[in-house]
Amino acid sequence: MPAYRNIRLCSKDCLCLYVCPTGATDTENSIIDVTKCIPGCMACVNACPSGAISMVPGKYPPQQPKTEAVVAAQRALELSKVQQEQMANAIVVSSDSAVTRQFAAAIAKSNLRMAEDILRESGYMLPQSDKVRELLEAMLDNTAPDFPKDAVELLLNQL
Amino acid sequence: MRKFKCSICGYVYDESVGIPEKGIAPGTKWEDIPDDFTCPMCGAPKNLFELIDEAAPSATVSINDDAVHADNTEDLKELSPGEISAICSNLARGCEKQRLTAEMEAFRKIADYFKSKAVAESGGTLDDIAKMLDDDLTNRLPAANVAAKADADRGALRSLIWSEKVSMMMKTLLDRFAKEGDKMLENTNIYVCDICGFIYIGETPPEICPVCKVPKFQIIQVERR
Ligand code: SF4
Ligand code: SF4
Ligand SMILES: [Zn+2]
Ligand SMILES: [Zn+2]
Numbered sequence: 001m002p003a004y005r006n007i008r009l010c011s012k013d014c015l016c017l018y019v020c021p022t023g024a025t026d027t028e029n030s031i032i033d034v035t036k037c038i039p040g041c042m043a044c045v046n047a048c049p050s051g052a053i054s055m056v057p058g059k060y061p062p063q064q065p066k067t068e069a070v071v072a073a074q075r076a077l078e079l080s081k082v083q084q085e086q087m088a089n090a091i092v093v094s095s096d097s098a099v100t101r102q103f104a105a106a107i108a109k110s111n112l113r114m115a116e117d118i119l120r121e122s123g124y125m126l127p128q129s130d131k132v133r134e135l136l137e138a139m140l141d142n143t144a145p146d147f148p149k150d151a152v153e154l155l156l157n158q159l
Numbered sequence: 160m161r162k163f164k165c166s167i168c169g170y171v172y173d174e175s176v177g178i179p180e181k182g183i184a185p186g187t188k189w190e191d192i193p194d195d196f197t198c199p200m201c202g203a204p205k206n207l208f209e210l211i212d213e214a215a216p217s218a219t220v221s222i223n224d225d226a227v228h229a230d231n232t233e234d235l236k237e238l239s240p241g242e243i244s245a246i247c248s249n250l251a252r253g254c255e256k257q258r259l260t261a262e263m264e265a266f267r268k269i270a271d272y273f274k275s276k277a278v279a280e281s282g283g284t285l286d287d288i289a290k291m292l293d294d295d296l297t298n299r300l301p302a303a304n305v306a307a308k309a310d311a312d313r314g315a316l317r318s319l320i321w322s323e324k325v326s327m328m329m330k331t332l333l334d335r336f337a338k339e340g341d342k343m344l345e346n347t348n349i350y351v352c353d354i355c356g357f358i359y360i361g362e363t364p365p366e367i368c369p370v371c372k373v374p375k376f377q378i379i380q381v382e383r384r
């Protein structure tokens with residue numbers, strides 16, 4: 001569990017520099033050096049007056065089991081949202097009214113956020129989960145020339 | 160004196176208090192409030208308010224049983240490109256939160272690829288979207304709620320509450336747009352919450368998202384191009 005500094009919250013009080021036993025917090029770009037950080041130390045987290053440092057988990061909890069009935073019902077809803085997103089995006093491309101395009105863009109984005117959220121809750125929450133790995137592994141069969149296979153390989157290696 | 164609650168954001172209109180700053184005097188009855196009244200917190204129209212019945216503990220919702228089972232018997236077909244794109248764009252956001260930059264970019268690349276392969280169904284007018292949305296609200300959402308409740312699946316229930324509210328608001332806006340057309344937006348702005356998808360129309364976004372409660376820096380303006 002290395003430490004991470006949220007630059008949005010940091011008020012440059014620099015107590016983290018003072019307390020850190022290894023100098024991991026003393027970097028030019030304000031990003032804590034994870035190679036120097038002692039996992040679980042927490043000294044900087046407790047010292048920071050702005051609550052700007054937190055520990056990033058090294059391991060994430062396993063995905064909660066989901067029943068088929070829930071996943072199927074979520075699937076029907078999420079598919080509908082994805083289709084509505086695509087229809088709205090088509091209007092963004094084809095309408096000749098700028099206001100209609102703007103409205104359709106908002107509808108498309110809203111649908112995407114809903115679909116993402118429902119999918120997330122149907123077993124794709126954590127990049128490290130088995131379900132995601134299965135999805136990525138299935139993509140290795142894709143031989144289309146424009147398919148970013150390198151991205152899939154990177155993920156399978158690193159997650 | 161009665162109270163009415165906004166079903167989107169939970170704002171309560173109390174007849175005995177009124178909303179003096181909006182010219183609604185204390186004691187103003189709900190039926191005497193103009194039809195174009197909108198929720199001061201989230202912009203929801205008057206018809207999305209519900210009477211708070213203090214006597215009854217909670218209303219029971221009746222759902223069409225056929226709808227509940229119809230969706231569950233459907234075969235789980237392979238994920239469509241649009242769905243894979245949404246899964247991967249969300250995983251990119253997840254990696255961003257875990258500070259996994261290279262992984263975030265990789266998921267984005269895959270999401271973009273599948274997005275380019277996702278083609279819209281034919282005949283996609285705003286009207287067609289409104290029809291599908293109606294079907295979400297009357298069938299798919301209640302069915303998913305029943306399934307999630309039966310399993311006490313807290314995560315699923317949470318996401319369904321959000322998407323129900325966001326859907327209700329979207330439906331209201333689509334109906335208004337069908338009547339008013341471009342005039343609805345000509346002299347105002349439109350925002351979408353980056354977390355839950357809530358759509359807000361007005362000069363400036365609310366302080367917090369009425370649905371998911373994130374602060375307003377996450378509520379993003381949609382530009383007119
Ligand atoms: S102690 Fe907190 S506020 Fe001060 S520099 Fe470190 S992170 Fe920033
Ligand atoms: S957790 Fe400890 S070692 Fe790591 S940066 Fe903070 S003070 Fe330094
Ligand atoms: Zn409201
Ligand atoms: Zn929100």
